[in-house]
Amino acid sequence: MVAFGKKLKDRQIQEWNGYYINYKLMKKRVKQYSRQIEAGGIERRYVLKDFSRMLDNEIEKIVLFLLEQQGLLASRLDALGKEQEALQEEPDFAKISALREAYRDVGRDLLKLLFFVEINAVGLRKILKKFDKRFGYRFTDYYVKTRANHPYSQLQQVFKHVGLGAVVGAISRNLAELEDRQGSYLSIYDQPAVPLQDPVIDTIRAAVDRLSYSTNFLTFLGQHALIMQEELPTPLEEHADDQRYHFMSLLLNLANTFLYMVNTYIIVPTADDYSTSLGAAATVCGIVIGAMAVAQIFSSVYFSAWSNRSYFRPLIFSSIVLFVGNVMxxxxxxxxxxxxxxxxxxFCGLGSARAVNRRYISDCVPLKIRMQASAGFVSASALGMACGPALAGLLQVNFKIYKLTIDQNTSPGWIMAFAWLFYLVWLWISFREPAQYVEEKPAPESTAETLEDTRAPVNSIGAANRLLTPSMKVQLLIYFMLKYAMEILLSESSVVTTYYFQWSTGKVAIFLACLGLTVLPVNVIVGSYISNMFEDRQILLVSEIVVCLGILMSFHVVIPYSVPQYVISGLIMFVSAEVLEGVNLSLLSRVMSSRLSRGTFNGGLLSTEAGTFARVIADATITLAGYMGESQLLNIKLRVIFDIFGGRQVLSGVIEVCLKSLSLLS
Incomplete structure (x- = not known):
């Protein structure tokens, strides 16, 4: 791979070379500013003014060319529209087919123009980021706000593709109309049963979405998986993904994700009863539940590294280990x-193959459906989280087969063992190992700055740590905190509700299943509406405040502790934490380097490890608090959660600890 500036030049359309952002010149100018400031030969105020003027000139050059090309496309569409009107009186199948192909040609030229805008938008974002990093300013915020909100804004043309949407709409509408007319004139029974699905239109829509970071439910949900998109994917890469993709293999990866989440939460309603039946305290359920997360800290790393060479073998190994673990x-x-x-x-934790599931989507699923596959990964996790406790509530049995006891405590293990055995057979028969490809080595360069611009996968924790900016580490810390709160709420639910309300296993299972079922509806609301109405930081702040309010409502002080108090406070905590998680990961996926989309230490692995550390600490907290007595368990764990959300500085080093631990594991 090559440096970013050279990569930009390689991707440019040759006949349009003079109209692209001059990234190389601007990067050189930033270095000159830096040397002049260090030598005291120039004021910072002049640097800001001169660089703003230079950016304005570059953007104006881009926009004027863009408007010229839009005019040419509009003229071609107008001429095609007149031909289409003539066909209304004298329909001709050959002319209709030729007209449809002419519209597709316009669409292909529009795609070139969209890609022109995309390269310039990426170059502009990169140079602004480089300027901020070099001088420590928040120049990007100032420049974008002053230019984007101005009534004569040219920046909107680059980032919001103003005007291009009308061209996209015209091509889509006319192609759809010609599709209808073909059906009407050839056969009255040949009406299209589904909306227009034209490859050119699909590609244009994908380019528009990638350019504008459009927010819809699938995109928002898919970003939870932290499977980042390449900023400028090449046709060669897209073709390679098509060759490696196999639908049944993707389905098997999603099934693995679903079953693992079911396996994680199916024991939660009964873990305390199982512990006491073996002579331990009820609060030992924290260790029982958390043991899986402890092992997952290690398994995530070696599975991620293993998936560099194979997907089939680690999935086979995972299934066998999970089968053995559930039998035990x-x-x-x-x-x-x-x-x-x-x-x-x-053993169950050692069989966690979520890193493999993520890597398969990132490496083998074509770009055009990668976001849908990512959303499927998140949905499978959410459904598994809801189905686990619900299934436990249904397993109210008590009998023996020979000397084996089958009751509400042991049946989750037997059910999951048979599920993994069935999955193992399905995997062996249906999975297709994708062809491996060799990543190109980055070209040797002399400066660290150039190395940062390469697209090499991240296969060391040091490289991953260098790519994480302070703001990204804060977002991972927020993810740690919310996972800690959610794990505390879920894992201690059986102990608390049994002590205060004498709930049966079935009631605990229903409560936990209802919490799990809120995940997808909450993400629909946030992804489709709330995130389009408010800024991410506003949603983050409000959701953190609501989490704290839910915690305050949960405390047991003087008045008798009631079921409505527990259920309402728990629901508030869980839903607000879900909102916080969705927006936090959505934001993180947009600002995280695309280099973290592939490699052993990818963004998905880092987020998984942060969440897993949180679960381990949360489950340990439950067991330790149990030594103070079950009557104190609720207030102790709530106090810990409240201190975390009320004083984030206490945990400011958690992410660094996680990264150092990962370094030791690698």
């Missing part, structure tokens, strides 16, 4: 051993 979990009752119980859960 189920048989712990007849062995009367808490150690076997914990060892079974550790």
């Amino acid at each position: 979990y189920a048989m712990a009752y007849d062995f009367n051993s808490i150690a076997v119980l914990l060892l079974g859960r550790l």
Whole structure:
């Protein structure tokens, strides 16, 4: 791979070379400013003024050329429209087909223009980022706000593709109309049953979405997986993804994600009863539940590294380990051993292949459906989270097969063991190992600045840490905090509700399933409406405040603790944490380097490890708080959560600790 500036030049349309942003010149000018300021030969105020003028000139050059090309496209569409009107009186199938192809030609030229805008938008974002990094200013915010909100804004043409939307609409509408006319004139029974699906239109829409960072439900949900898109994907890369993609293999990866989340939460309603039946305290359920997360800290790293060479073998290994782990979990009752119980859960954590599932989507799914696949990954996780407790509530059985006890405590283990065995057979029969490709080595350069611009995958924790800006680390810290709060709420629910309300396993399962079922509706509302109405930072702040309010409502002080108080406060905490997670990860996926989309230490792995550390600490907190007595468990854990959300500076080093731990694992 090559440096970003050279990559921009390589991707330019040759006949339009003179109209692109002069990234190389502007980068050179930034270096000159830096040397002049250090030598004291220029004032910072002059630098800001001169660089703003230079940017204005570059953008004006781009926009004037863009308007000229839009006019040419509009003229061609007008001429085609007149031909289309003539066909209304004398329909001719050959002419209709020729006209449709002419519209597609306009669409292909529009796609070239969209790509022209995209390259310039990326170049503009990069040079603004480089300027801020070099001088420590917030120049980008100032420049974008002053230019984008001005009534004569030219920046809107670059970032919001003003005017191009009308061309896209005209091509789409006329192609759809010609499709209808073909059906009407050839056969009255040959009406299209589905909306127009033209490859050219699909490609144009994908380019428009990528250019504008458009927010819709699928995009918003898909960003939760932190599977970043390449800013400038090449046709060669897209073709390679098509060759490696296999629908059944993708489905098997999503099934693995779903089953693993079911496996994680199916024991939550009964973990306290299982612990007490083996002679341990009820609050040991925190360790039982958290053992899976402890092992996942390690498994995520080696599975991510393994997926550099294969997807099939790690999935096979994962299924076998999970089968063994669930059998051990189920048989712990007849062995009367808490150690076997914990060892079974550790095995389940060692079988976590979520890193493989993410990598398959990132590396093998074509760009045009990658966001939908990412949304499927997140949806499978959410559904598994809801189905796990619901399934546990249905397993109210008690019988023996030979010497094996099957009851509400052991049946989750047996059910999941058979599920993984079935999955293993399905995987062996249906999965197709994609052809591996060799990543190109970055060209040797002398400066660290050039190395930052390469597109090489991140295969070391040091490289990943260098790509994480302070703001990204804060966002990962927020993710850690909300996962801690959610894990505390879910894992201690059985103990708290049994102590205060004498809830049965079925009632706990219903409560947890209802919480899980809120995930997708909340993301629909946030992704489709709220995120389009408010800024991300506003939503982040409000959701954090609401989480704190939910915590305050949960405290048991003097008055009798009631079911409505617990349910309402828990629902407020969980939903607001979901909103916080959605917006936080959506924002993080947009600002994280595209280099973190691939490689062992990708963005998905980093977020998974941050969330896993949170779950481990949360489950340990439950067990430690249990030594103070079950009557104090609720207030102790709520106090800890409140301190976290009320004083984030206490955990300012958590992300650094996580990264150092990952470095040791690697």
